Amino acid sequence: MADDSKHSRRALLSLIAGSTVAGTAGASARTHRKTTASTQQPTSVEQVVQDQYTAVSLVTDVSASGDTVLFGFGNGDLVMYDANRQSELLPFTMSSGISHIQIEGATNTAALAWMDADIYGSLDLTTQDGPIIEHPGLWDIAMATEDATMASVSSPIDGQGSVMLATEDGQQWRDNFDEAAASSVDITADGEAIAVGGTQYWTDGVEQAGTPGVMLYNSEGDQQWTYETDLNVISTQINAESECVVAGTEDGQIFALDLDGELRWEDPLAGGWPYISRDGSTVINSTIEGVIQAYDSMTGDEQWSTEIGSVAGEDISVNEDGTRVLASVRTDGEIYVVEESGVIWENTYNVGPAVGALSGTGGTWSVGIQETEEQTGRVEIYEDSAA
Numbered sequence: 001m002a003d004d005s006k007h008s009r010r011a012l013l014s015l016i017a018g019s020t021v022a023g024t025a026g027a028s029a030r031t032h033r034k035t036t037a038s039t040q041q042p043t044s045v046e047q048v049v050q051d052q053y054t055a056v057s058l059v060t061d062v063s064a065s066g067d068t069v070l071f072g073f074g075n076g077d078l079v080m081y082d083a084n085r086q087s088e089l090l091p092f093t094m095s096s097g098i099s100h101i102q103i104e105g106a107t108n109t110a111a112l113a114w115m116d117a118d119i120y121g122s123l124d125l126t127t128q129d130g131p132i133i134e135h136p137g138l139w140d141i142a143m144a145t146e147d148a149t150m151a152s153v154s155s156p157i158d159g160q161g162s163v164m165l166a167t168e169d170g171q172q173w174r175d176n177f178d179e180a181a182a183s184s185v186d187i188t189a190d191g192e193a194i195a196v197g198g199t200q201y202w203t204d205g206v207e208q209a210g211t212p213g214v215m216l217y218n219s220e221g222d223q224q225w226t227y228e229t230d231l232n233v234i235s236t237q238i239n240a241e242s243e244c245v246v247a248g249t250e251d252g253q254i255f256a257l258d259l260d261g262e263l264r265w266e267d268p269l270a271g272g273w274p275y276i277s278r279d280g281s282t283v284i285n286s287t288i289e290g291v292i293q294a295y296d297s298m299t300g301d302e303q304w305s306t307e308i309g310s311v312a313g314e315d316i317s318v319n320e321d322g323t324r325v326l327a328s329v330r331t332d333g334e335i336y337v338v339e340e341s342g343v344i345w346e347n348t349y350n351v352g353p354a355v356g357a358l359s360g361t362g363g364t365w366s367v368g369i370q371e372t373e374e375q376t377g378r379v380e381i382y383e384d385s386a387a
Contacts, residue, residue, distance in 0.1 A: 041345045044386035048085050049379065057368035057377030058097050061357045063105035064278070064320065066364030068125065069357075070110055071379045072098025078112065080125065081381060090128055094119075102143050111143035111150055122148040122168060133166045135174075140184050144191035145278075149219075151194045153182035160201050160210065163194065163217060173221035177201075179210040184233065184247075188240040192219045193259065195245045197233035198226075214247050216261060225261035235273045235314060242280030242297045248272035254285055256300060265300030273314040278360060282322025286312040292325050292338050304340035312336075315355060319362035324387070326358035326365050335367050345382075363387030 049069075056074040063069070067083035076094035078101075081087050099115035109130075113120035118138045123130040130148075137156030143149070148168050154161040161181030164174040177198065184197035196215040200208040213228040214236060235248040244264065245257045254274045255266035271287035276297060283295040290310050294303040303322075312327035319325070324344075327336045333349035335356045347354075352372035358365045362384070369378040 041347075041382075042384075042386070045345055045382055045384045047380060048383050049081060049087075049381035051087065051379050053079070053377045053379065055377055056097075056370045056375055057379055058355075058370070059099060059101050060355060060366045060368045060379070061101040061103045061110070062317075062359040062364055062366050063103040064360030065105050066359035066361055066383070068103055068105065068108075069364070069366045069381055070101050070103060071366070071368050071377075072101050072112070073377060076114060078123075079379070085381060090123075100141050102141070104143055104145055104148075106145060107148055109143070109148050111141055113138060113141045113152075115139070120150065120152055120166075122150055122166075124148075131166070131168060131170050133164070133171060135162075135164050137161055137181075139182060142185050142187045142194075144187050145189035147191060149187065149191035151185045151187045153185040153196055155181040155183055155199060155201070158202055158205055161199075163196050163215075165194065165217075165219065165221065175217065175221055175223065177210075177215075180212060180215075181210070182215075184236040186236055186238045188238055190240065193217070193224075193238060193240065194219075195236045195238035195247075197236035197247055198229075199232035199234075212249075214245060214257065214261075216245065216259070227257055227261050227263075235275075237274060237276045239276040239278075239280040239297070242276070244276060244280065244283075244297050246274040246276055246283050246297070248274050248285075252288060254283075256283065256297065264298070265295075267295075267300065271313075273316065275316060275318050277318050277322030278320050279322075282318075284316060284318045284322055284325050286314070286316050286327060292316070292327055292336075294322055294325075294340070306338040306340065306342055308336045308338060308343060308346075310334055310336075317356065317358040317365075319358055320360040324358065324362035326356050328354060328356045330355055333369065337365060345384075351378075361387060 059072040069081040071079045074097040078090040096114040096117035100113035102111040110123045137154035139155040141152045162176045180198035181201035194217040200210045212232045216224040231249045243259045248254045254270040256264040274285045285293045293305045310329040315328035317326040333354045337345040352370040354369045356367045367380040
């Protein structure tokens, strides 16, 4: 990220009131006013939710089953939709917008982060409570599928970053990097391995130093290995089923490593934002040419590719086996659901940026739209009976 953007983000640090994630701050009032969007959708796709809120929608996620959908807002609040698509507002005592959401249906838990406030935590969706974890310079988080173990990394305004592991009981350990900061992190389903995407760090806010690369940690906080790269690693994913770590660098290269840190395959011109399907079989990548690519995670052979004509970058969401992908062209307000056969659904919004998320089944997706002129948020949920 550029120097000025990074300083602007960190200038928004907010004071936090309260000791748990669940809070009692002001609500995001809901209305039902419709706005115009151009839509291409097959007959099997049904829009089941379309609601308007008085706060801007920033981020969303869908559980693997599609039963739970969460939307995070710029005022720090969260809205949860259940399997019957009934909504519940969860207000928080944060004056910072929600920056990250990850739902894990097996534990009925969500990982939430307020990046500009340097805090994150796991939220029990039944009790609507959870711990607050502070991580100065917070940049990314990830949650293990099988429990509420969470990993986070930092990229401070000045100096080296760190990686942290936390549970429902709070911080378990933290390791400060010697010669790096970090912009991405992922954790295996069992919480036993943490992959970190290392970057250079800022010195005196104006110059960069250090050595970027991929780092692997075990659950005890011991660094297992480092795979150095020439340029910053902007995306990192790990999967224990395929024993694979995939990463992307800021010059558009993606590569796969095994869990011993040995190079498995690489593509120097792919795009830089790879994701692994949850079953570990497929790596999905969004290219700078506006193409969604699917690779075999073991060999790197291309399985399929579909052109969407716009650059989604890091804003992609993948189903369980990598056969369906949701791509958000955030700034253009465009959402695409694609398969090997091509684009199966798309929507273009003319009121502001849009983001989306796809369930593990591929049959449910969410869209959050920022209505720029009015500074309100629209949320939508779709279900595909053919998936």
